[in-house]
Amino acid sequence: MREIIYLDNNATTRVAPEVRDAMLPYLGELYGNPSSAHTFGREMRRSIEKAREQVAELLGAGETSEIVFTSCGSESDNWAIRGVLELQPEKRHLVTTRVEHEAVRNLCESLERGGYEVTWLDVDREGLLDLEDLRAALRPDTAVVSVMLANNETGVLFPVEEIGEIVRAHSEAVFHVDGVQAVGKIPINLRSTHVDLFALSGHKFHAPKGVGALYVRGGLALAPYLIGGGQERGRRAGTESVPYIVALGEAAELARNFDGHEGIRHLRDRLEYTIFASIPTARLNGTLHRERRLPNTSNISFEHVEGESILAHLDEAGILVSTGSACNAQSHVSSAVLRAMDVPYTLAQGSIRFSLGRYNTEGEIDFLLARLPGIINQLAEMSPVGNR
Numbered sequence: 001m002r003e004i005i006y007l008d009n010n011a012t013t014r015v016a017p018e019v020r021d022a023m024l025p026y027l028g029e030l031y032g033n034p035s036s037a038h039t040f041g042r043e044m045r046r047s048i049e050k051a052r053e054q055v056a057e058l059l060g061a062g063e064t065s066e067i068v069f070t071s072c073g074s075e076s077d078n079w080a081i082r083g084v085l086e087l088q089p090e091k092r093h094l095v096t097t098r099v100e101h102e103a104v105r106n107l108c109e110s111l112e113r114g115g116y117e118v119t120w121l122d123v124d125r126e127g128l129l130d131l132e133d134l135r136a137a138l139r140p141d142t143a144v145v146s147v148m149l150a151n152n153e154t155g156v157l158f159p160v161e162e163i164g165e166i167v168r169a170h171s172e173a174v175f176h177v178d179g180v181q182a183v184g185k186i187p188i189n190l191r192s193t194h195v196d197l198f199a200l201s202g203h204k205f206h207a208p209k210g211v212g213a214l215y216v217r218g219g220l221a222l223a224p225y226l227i228g229g230g231q232e233r234g235r236r237a238g239t240e241s242v243p244y245i246v247a248l249g250e251a252a253e254l255a256r257n258f259d260g261h262e263g264i265r266h267l268r269d270r271l272e273y274t275i276f277a278s279i280p281t282a283r284l285n286g287t288l289h290r291e292r293r294l295p296n297t298s299n300i301s302f303e304h305v306e307g308e309s310i311l312a313h314l315d316e317a318g319i320l321v322s323t324g325s326a327c328n329a330q331s332h333v334s335s336a337v338l339r340a341m342d343v344p345y346t347l348a349q350g351s352i353r354f355s356l357g358r359y360n361t362e363g364e365i366d367f368l369l370a371r372l373p374g375i376i377n378q379l380a381e382m383s384p385v386g387n388r
């Protein structure tokens with residue numbers, strides 16, 4: 001099979017061999033139900049609790065019991081927001097941003113249609129928030145503030161420590177953070193923040209698809225989303241998916257011990273600098289402050305060229321990237337994130353997200369950099385406005 005160069009790690013990641021090895025016995029001889037009182041059940045329960053400790057360590061949670069397993073990042077986000085609203089029916093206001101992932105954005109839009117009031121915080125051209133806007137948005141009836149830590153399309157990081165301090169000082173709102181894109185890419189230490197709820201998803205950091213978690217700060221009241229048996233201490237019903245939970249724990253441990261972040265940053269920076277030096281129509285989408293961006297992500301627009309055409313040509317060369325968010329790949333409207341950043345249409349349509357991961361090599365980046373300028377030139381010549 002042809003070598004594939006995978007530069008779409010924000011969409012999903014490859015299951016790490018260590019993670020696969022850890023979960024495999026649970027698809028074979030280790031099949032008990034963790035709620036069973038017998039030997040098999042007890043062994044499953046121990047495995048789940050070990051995974052909970054591994055995830056708690058990765059997030060810097062104060063207590064292991066603050067971690068609740070779910071099926072994905074979207075479930076965690078939905079549960080966090082709805083779980084708060086259900087217990088405070090008199091509070092009808094939420095605050096979020098215009099650049100959230102659909103898991104939060106579409107939920108908030110649906111709540112708006114159902115009578116809630118949502119304040120949508122704007123971002124500037126670099127994708128950054130004005131924290132004065134946040135302070136001004138907080139009200140006595142604000143139930144939830146929901147903000148992402150890392151943007152899936154641009155990698156821009158929001159200062160959640162500072163945001164948490166503002167939320168705590170100026171309101172009684174619960175503070176939810178969508179941490180799905182950040183986990184495994186930057187250090188997280190929730191214990192030292194005012195974050196109340198924090199969503200993560202296993203497939204973004206080398207666990208399989210189908211498992212996630214929600215951090216629920218000790219003592220925070222949150223209504224369950226799935227109602228049924230008493231699993232997860234009554235917080236999330238349904239027999240626990242032991243193989244996937246074990247996998248999530250192992251992936252968390254791998255992420256905690258990973259020391260290659262600087263290497264990934266170096267590859268990403270070289271990719272970015274070389275593209276800007278060799279392709280004059282290339283523009284960065286996201287902040288120029290590199291410390292305010294994930295170390296693995298570059299979102300770059302190529303003016304007057306269609307992103308989908310670039311993606312197809314790279315795909316033919318064995319290089320896999322994304323145009324904005326993977327969830328948007330089927331639709332032709334430009335990304336809501338780039339629109340919120342006021343990126344002009346001619347640039348937004350030509351945006352490509354390169355997202356690197358632990359398995360990428362210098363040689364792969366060289367291969368991309370050798371081919372990309374030719375592809376962009378060729379497409380620009382075909383474009384009615386590109387060859388002026």
Ligand code: PLP
Pocket residue numbers: 010011072073074075077101103148150151152178179180181201202212
């Ligand atoms: N939040 C962010 C920032 C994401 O990037 C994603 C997935 O791309 C999600 C939430 C949803 O996660 P999942 O695919 O596990 O439902």
